[in-house]
Amino acid sequence: MLKGTIAKILEKPFTSYLLLIIMLTIMLAPIIFTAFTSFKPRAETFRWPPTYFPEEPTLQAYHEVLFRSPMVRHLFNSLVVSLGTTAIVVVGGLFSAYGLSQYAFKGSKIVLLIFIATRIVPPISLLVPFYIIMSFLHLLNTYLCLMIVNTFLWYPFAIWMLKSFFDQFPRTLIDSAIVDGCTRTGAFLRIVVPVSAIGIAAVAIITFLWTWNEFLFGMIFTNTREVQPITVGAHYFVGDELVQWDSIAATAMFTALPGLIFFSIAQRAIVRGLTAGAVKE
Amino acid sequence: MKISNSHYGVILSIPGLIIIIALVIFPLITLLITSVLRYTSIYPITFTGFKNYQYIFGDRLFWLGLEKTVVYSGGVTALTFCGGVILALLLSKITRASAFFRSLSMFSWAVPLVISGFIWRWIFNPNVGVFSDFLMKLKLISKPLPVFSDSTLSMIACVVADAWVRIPFMCVFTLAAIESIPRSLYDAAKVDGADCVDAFRYITLPHIKHMVLIGLLITSMISFRTIDVIFAMTGGGPGRDTYVLSLYIIDQLWLRVNYGTGSAASVIMFLLIASFAGYYVYLIFKEE
Numbered sequence: 001m002l003k004g005t006i007a008k009i010l011e012k013p014f015t016s017y018l019l020l021i022i023m024l025t026i027m028l029a030p031i032i033f034t035a036f037t038s039f040k041p042r043a044e045t046f047r048w049p050p051t052y053f054p055e056e057p058t059l060q061a062y063h064e065v066l067f068r069s070p071m072v073r074h075l076f077n078s079l080v081v082s083l084g085t086t087a088i089v090v091v092g093g094l095f096s097a098y099g100l101s102q103y104a105f106k107g108s109k110i111v112l113l114i115f116i117a118t119r120i121v122p123p124i125s126l127l128v129p130f131y132i133i134m135s136f137l138h139l140l141n142t143y144l145c146l147m148i149v150n151t152f153l154w155y156p157f158a159i160w161m162l163k164s165f166f167d168q169f170p171r172t173l174i175d176s177a178i179v180d181g182c183t184r185t186g187a188f189l190r191i192v193v194p195v196s197a198i199g200i201a202a203v204a205i206i207t208f209l210w211t212w213n214e215f216l217f218g219m220i221f222t223n224t225r226e227v228q229p230i231t232v233g234a235h236y237f238v239g240d241e242l243v244q245w246d247s248i249a250a251t252a253m254f255t256a257l258p259g260l261i262f263f264s265i266a267q268r269a270i271v272r273g274l275t276a277g278a279v280k281e
Numbered sequence: 282m283k284i285s286n287s288h289y290g291v292i293l294s295i296p297g298l299i300i301i302i303a304l305v306i307f308p309l310i311t312l313l314i315t316s317v318l319r320y321t322s323i324y325p326i327t328f329t330g331f332k333n334y335q336y337i338f339g340d341r342l343f344w345l346g347l348e349k350t351v352v353y354s355g356g357v358t359a360l361t362f363c364g365g366v367i368l369a370l371l372l373s374k375i376t377r378a379s380a381f382f383r384s385l386s387m388f389s390w391a392v393p394l395v396i397s398g399f400i401w402r403w404i405f406n407p408n409v410g411v412f413s414d415f416l417m418k419l420k421l422i423s424k425p426l427p428v429f430s431d432s433t434l435s436m437i438a439c440v441v442a443d444a445w446v447r448i449p450f451m452c453v454f455t456l457a458a459i460e461s462i463p464r465s466l467y468d469a470a471k472v473d474g475a476d477c478v479d480a481f482r483y484i485t486l487p488h489i490k491h492m493v494l495i496g497l498l499i500t501s502m503i504s505f506r507t508i509d510v511i512f513a514m515t516g517g518g519p520g521r522d523t524y525v526l527s528l529y530i531i532d533q534l535w536l537r538v539n540y541g542t543g544s545a546a547s548v549i550m551f552l553l554i555a556s557f558a559g560y561y562v563y564l565i566f567k568e569e
Contacts, residue, residue: 007476016374023368024385030400030445031388033411037403049414092296099293103286111294116565118305120558124506124527125551128534128543129311152304159297184289213393215509220531231395231509245403252396259391267384271453 031256038062038249045245061246070225071251074233080143081218081229082211085150089158089207090200092151097162098188102174112163118156126152127220134221141222146229149217154207161206161273165199166192202273205262209270212258230255312551316544321537333545343546345521346529349436350505353525356440357447357504362497364444365451370481372452373459383456390449394442398513401442405429432522435515439523443510447503451496458492459485491564498561505554526550 009015033052037045038061040054065071100108100115130149131140139145169192177187193200215231222228234251237244263270284292319329337343368386375382389397404410405428413425428434462484470480508527511517517524530550533543 003478004476007478011477013375016371020368020371020375020382023364023371024382027368027386027389027445027448030397030404031392033404034400046409048408049417050409050411052411092300096294096297099290100297103290103293105287105290108290108294111298114301115297116562118301120502120555120562121305121309122502122506122551122554124508124530125547125554126305126308126312127530128540128547129308129315131534132315132540133308133311148304151300152308155297155300155304184286209391213395215393215395215512216527219512220534231393234395234399235513243402245409248399248403252399255396256392259393260388263387263391264384267387271387 031260034249034252037245038253040246042244042246045249061250064244064247065250065254069236069247071230071233071236071254073225074228074230075254077143077227077233078212078229078231081146081150082208084143084147085154085211086204086208088147088151089155090204093155093158093162093203094193094200095188097159098166098192100159101163101166102169102171115156115159119160123153123216127216130217131220141224141227143227145221146218146227149221150211150214153214153217154210158203158207161203162200165196165203169196198269199273202266202269205266205270206273209259209262212255312544312547315540316548318541318544320540320544329541333541334549336542337545337549342521342524342529342532343526346524346526349521349523350525350527352436353440353443353511353523354501354505356436357443357507358497358501360440360444361447361451361500361504362493364448365496366455366493368448368452369455369459370485372456386452387449389445392446394446394507394509395513397442397446398439398510401438401445401510402429402514405438429515430519432519435519436523439511439514442514443504443507447500451493451500454496455489455493458489462488495561495564498557498564502554502557502561505557506550 036052036054039057039059040051041056041058041060044051044055100112130152134140134145134148139148173191173195174187177191178184182190212229213231214229218229218232222232225233230251234248234255237247237251316333317328317330319327319332372379372383372386392400404412405426407413407425407427407429412428413422416422417425426434428438466484467480470484475483506527508525508531511523511525511528515523517528526546527550530543530546533539533546537543
């Protein structure tokens with residue numbers, strides 16, 4: 001009897017909407033609270049009971065972050081590292097993924113297996129050897145070092161995603177271009193790449209975002225403000241005694257901004273790319 | 282000169298192979314070698330056999346770290362599972378404004394884990410955060426919860442901050458599985474008099490089991506080694522109540538400056554995660 005009643009309540013569309021709105025409120029509240037906190041004057045962030053909405057909205061925290069702290073430098077560092085990594089991963093990944101997808105050769109299955117196998121290597125396990133190698137090469141505290149480790153983090157994943165896009169590409173289209181006198185590389189660059197542009201863009205966006213969000217390697221391999229990415233630099237506002245919540249909130253908004261923007265405009269492509277990367281379609 | 286198609290494929294995959302060998306296989310070999318060396322900043326480097334491993338297995342902190350990691354990873358996976366699957370089920374049921382609700386439910390995915398740590402640190406903070414205040418307004422507690430000085434509560438706080446970022450992934454994964462179920466099955470069940478609880482139990486659940494399992498494996502694999510949130514929220518504290526294995530490895534590197542034991546701990550970490558990962562790869566290949 002009880003089960004019947006529960007089923008009846010659950011079947012109502014109203015119940016679904018109500019539960020969904022409750023869940024989404026909980027999911028989105030942290031972002032909204034952070035946005036509100038970033039507009040509070042500092043004194044207000046230390047008041048008890050806490051205010052939910054800023055009572056005297058001000059841009060003080062943003063002013064502090066942009067003009068009186070090294071955050072701009074950290075944002076710039078993150079940008080350089082993310083763009084560099086994206087370039088390496090996409091350019092280095094395009095050709096290899098295409099070769100593995102469309103021009104299978106003896107042993108290409110094994111190569112593919114190696115690519116998958118490398119994805120199960122947890123990054124934390126390679127922290128120590130990378131640290132040894134990087135200090136041996138005198139690359140600690142450089143952009144190049146961060147780009148290299150981030151390439152290690154996202155490259156196998158990018159290959160996997162790109163390959164799943166190229167696998168869906170109609171072979172006849174490539175063949176007819178070649179019959180028409182196009183070279184194989186020409187057919188790839190002039191036909192396959194433009195047609196798969198959305199998929200490639202998704203891979204690029206994901207690589208960019210995940211490099212931007214990366215923290216562990218940035219923290220271990222850099223210790224000067226000249227190269228530290230924003231995820232590490234944000235700790236600037238955390239003191240032993242005092243945490244500057246308004247500045248932290250403003251920094252959080254800046255740091256989360258690329259993700260929020262990309263997720264707003266290209267959500268479908270990102271989500272499709274990420275799920276295709278996790279399980280082969 | 283004409284290059285054959287298969288040679289062309291080889292040439293194309295060379296850059297990928299170089300990157301993988303230089304960035305994964307070479308460091309892995311380095312790791313295995315340094316894990317059997319006495320490698321500190323003070324003494325000359327010598328071969329020590331399995332002494333590093335012996336040290337790790339005899340170290341109380343390692344076992345503490347392992348215990349905390351299992352609790353943390355288990356907690357994150359469980360919370361992500363519940364949140365993700367419920368969210369996916371709700372999203373699959375609604376018809377109006379579904380695109381709008383879907384994009385809203387994805388946003389926390391875009392937030393960097395460190396930032397998530399900071400955000401939740403503020404929310405749970407007993408002096409300035411809204412969590413305690415909210416519970417007090419509801420008259421559930423009489424004074425602010427000392428979240429970051431309590432062993433269990435600080436672990437829960439870290440788990441919440443981590444799972445918050447991972448729920449959308451689990452949700453998308455489950456949603457894709459739910460949408461691949463043919464509608465006709467539900468219609469047939471309705472004709473036979475099944476209500477939505479029966480339909481969930483006998484149609485939805487068996488169909489999404491496989492995908493959800495893969496999602497669970499990925500989540501547990503990743504949360505087993507993630508440190509971002511803990512670093513931003515507690516730094517391993519209070520005491521060592523959120524001291525996970527990744528922090529233990531970093532301590533070998535920074536605090537003890539002992540690359541030998543650091544490598545040995547990394548190899549153990551690798552083997553632990555590889556056992557999940559092996560099962561994950563097996564599941565994917567079974568699909569094909």
